[in-house]
Amino acid sequence: MNTVSVIYFGQSAELTGLKGEELVSVPTPISSRELWELLQQRHPRLAVLRGHVVLAVAQQYIPIAEQLVVLRDGDEVAVVPPLSGG
Amino acid sequence: MTTFVFCSYILNYYFYYCGYFVTVIFLLVRFSRLTAMDNEMCSLKRQLEEKEKEIAALRSKLAARVEKASELKIQDKVTTLNPLTAKPSLSNEDIMRYSRQLLLPDLGVQGQLKLSQTSVLVVGCGGLGCPLAQYLAAAGIGRLGLLDYDEVELSNLHRQVLHGEENQGQAKALSAARSVIRLNSGVECIPYHLQLSPENALQLVQQYDIVADCSDNVPTRYLVNDACVLSGKPLVSASALRMEGQLTVYNYHGGPCYRCLYPVPPPPETVTNCSDGGVLGVVPGIMGCLQALEVLKIASGQGTACGQQLLLFDAQNARFRSIRLRPKQPSCVVCGEIPSVTRLVDYEAFCGSAATDKCRKLNLLSKDQRITVQDYKSIRDSTGPHILLDVRPLVEVEICSLPSSLNIPLSSLEEKKSKDIQLLQEKISQVKQQMAGDQQAPVYVVCKLGNDSQKAVQLLEKMSGEEVDGITVKDISGGLMAWAKMIDPSFPRY
Numbered sequence: 001m002n003t004v005s006v007i008y009f010g011q012s013a014e015l016t017g018l019k020g021e022e023l024v025s026v027p028t029p030i031s032s033r034e035l036w037e038l039l040q041q042r043h044p045r046l047a048v049l050r051g052h053v054v055l056a057v058a059q060q061y062i063p064i065a066e067q068l069v070v071l072r073d074g075d076e077v078a079v080v081p082p083l084s085g086g
Numbered sequence: 087m088t089t090f091v092f093c094s095y096i097l098n099y100y101f102y103y104c105g106y107f108v109t110v111i112f113l114l115v116r117f118s119r120l121t122a123m124d125n126e127m128c129s130l131k132r133q134l135e136e137k138e139k140e141i142a143a144l145r146s147k148l149a150a151r152v153e154k155a156s157e158l159k160i161q162d163k164v165t166t167l168n169p170l171t172a173k174p175s176l177s178n179e180d181i182m183r184y185s186r187q188l189l190l191p192d193l194g195v196q197g198q199l200k201l202s203q204t205s206v207l208v209v210g211c212g213g214l215g216c217p218l219a220q221y222l223a224a225a226g227i228g229r230l231g232l233l234d235y236d237e238v239e240l241s242n243l244h245r246q247v248l249h250g251e252e253n254q255g256q257a258k259a260l261s262a263a264r265s266v267i268r269l270n271s272g273v274e275c276i277p278y279h280l281q282l283s284p285e286n287a288l289q290l291v292q293q294y295d296i297v298a299d300c301s302d303n304v305p306t307r308y309l310v311n312d313a314c315v316l317s318g319k320p321l322v323s324a325s326a327l328r329m330e331g332q333l334t335v336y337n338y339h340g341g342p343c344y345r346c347l348y349p350v351p352p353p354p355e356t357v358t359n360c361s362d363g364g365v366l367g368v369v370p371g372i373m374g375c376l377q378a379l380e381v382l383k384i385a386s387g388q389g390t391a392c393g394q395q396l397l398l399f400d401a402q403n404a405r406f407r408s409i410r411l412r413p414k415q416p417s418c419v420v421c422g423e424i425p426s427v428t429r430l431v432d433y434e435a436f437c438g439s440a441a442t443d444k445c446r447k448l449n450l451l452s453k454d455q456r457i458t459v460q461d462y463k464s465i466r467d468s469t470g471p472h473i474l475l476d477v478r479p480l481v482e483v484e485i486c487s488l489p490s491s492l493n494i495p496l497s498s499l500e501e502k503k504s505k506d507i508q509l510l511q512e513k514i515s516q517v518k519q520q521m522a523g524d525q526q527a528p529v530y531v532v533c534k535l536g537n538d539s540q541k542a543v544q545l546l547e548k549m550s551g552e553e554v555d556g557i558t559v560k561d562i563s564g565g566l567m568a569w570a571k572m573i574d575p576s577f578p579r580y
Binding site for chain 2: 009010011014019048049051052054056059060061063078080081082083084085086
């Protein structure tokens with residue numbers, strides 16, 4: 001169980017109403033799908049972004065799948081939907 | 087007596103010689119003054135000749151510039167370009183102009199020559215494209231293709247810094263090209279006043295060495311990506327919104343393409359554009375500059391570190407983060423091992439949205455659920471009891487609003503915030519008291535353009551008789567911008 005900080009970018013910040021939050025007692029290792037579902041449970045409005053978002057743990061891209069992710073205490077989880085404005 | 091005669095004789099001579107000396111001194115002074123004037127005249131003549139030479143040089147420079155600017159022919163279709171001619175060496179003027187960057191060991195003469203032989207296609211001459219084109223031209227890039235289908239508007243000027251007040255209504259591509267030529271007449275500029283499409287994109291992209299995606303919408307981003315993959319061109323892509331920016335170089339040295347990262351386009355309703363969400367001008371400015379930096383590094387042969395990296399800029403906290411990306415995906419439909427996208431497709435259909443950042447027009451309601459701004463004007467004039475519900479976010483209500491409107495943002499209605507629902511109920515009760523019999527209170531919903539107001543009508547119809555008393559609810563078609571256009575020209579537009 002670890003504490004990680006989640007950073008919400010762009011549309012995800014709008015949907016959650018948060019720029020970031022601390023997540024305590026996150027099980028590890030955890031599949032990236034479970035990690036995403038954990039976030040979605042906290043913020044159901046995030047569901048619309050599923051499949052259209054970059055998820056990164058400790059500044060490393062993680063595809064949302066069955067792949068196991070090891071979370072270390074203090075790791076940063078970034079939720080990055082694409083921006084298209086210019 | 088003799089003594090007197092003698093003395094007067096002496097005095098006579100004395101005065102005679104004095105007069106003589108005064109005259110001589112006077113003449114000498116006169117002469118020296120004339121000589122000084124002569125010298126001054128000569129020097130002025132020389133200065134005049136020098137200035138005349140300078141004027142002549144400036145005249146010919148101006149004529150060359152005017153000629154160059156008039157050579158700027160706006161292209162409304164893609165034509166075949168002559169290949170860029172290789173420069174054997176730098177001229178003295180080149181050396182002076184680029185001296186500060188020539189001194190960089192990372193660039194040097196060879197790098198500068200490579201820049202002059204590189205062509206870059208800039209897709210979009212807006213908030214990203216303007217600073218990008220400006221720095222590429224300043225650095226001495228060989229050829230710039232500047233593409234934009236749009237015209238300059240007043241609301242562009244806070245971020246699209248190549249355009250001026252006098253360029254309003256002009257094609258952005260032409261306005262940008264003119265500014266670029268003023269900065270560096272040695273750069274070949276080709277303004278394209280056209281919409282990039284599956285029909286023209288390949289022919290265009292194939293003629294350039296590097297493509298910079300400075301567009302403002304999702305379909306164009308997929309189109310540019312696919313055209314770059316199919317033509318084997320590196321794609322330097324940036325985007326910005328509100329206080330955030332992103333930058334990645336796609337399709338470069340084994341790195342991913344846009345589709346590797348985002349195989350499925352986002353649902354149109356989750357995409358916010360600059361005209362809806364706003365953007366601080368300097369944010370795309372910074373992203374466009376970073377984009378120029380990566381283009382210059384690739385063009386001069388230094389390569390880029392952004393080929394497998396997503397750079398995120400958080401302007402609020404002045405922080406950059408870079409996310410290490412996967413290499414290109416063997417399963418990618420366009421750059422993978424067995425691609426299914428082998429030619430350009432219909433990207434507007436693929437993304438379910440138009441290739442523009444102009445606000446789309448929703449049509450969620452039937453005719454009897456909507457009223458025109460003219461109808462609402464009559465209702466206001468007749469002073470019949472009703473509620474005008476403005477569902478825009480507070481930040482927009484602070485810009486302008488109609489008197490006596492009630493503001494509850496659409497997001498609060500969606501979340502059914504109890505404080506706001508209570509406020510609405512109180513207002514409904516007040517209106518019902520003013521009305522005869524057991525009629526339902528009329529609610530007219532307004533927003534900026536008439537999209538959110540339709541969503542709000544759908545929500546309120548469900549809430550009518552449940553969370554709040556029964557109401558008849560209609561949306562004001564076209565919103566406050568239609569009000570400003572058709573009813574009250576003094577109402578601000580934004």
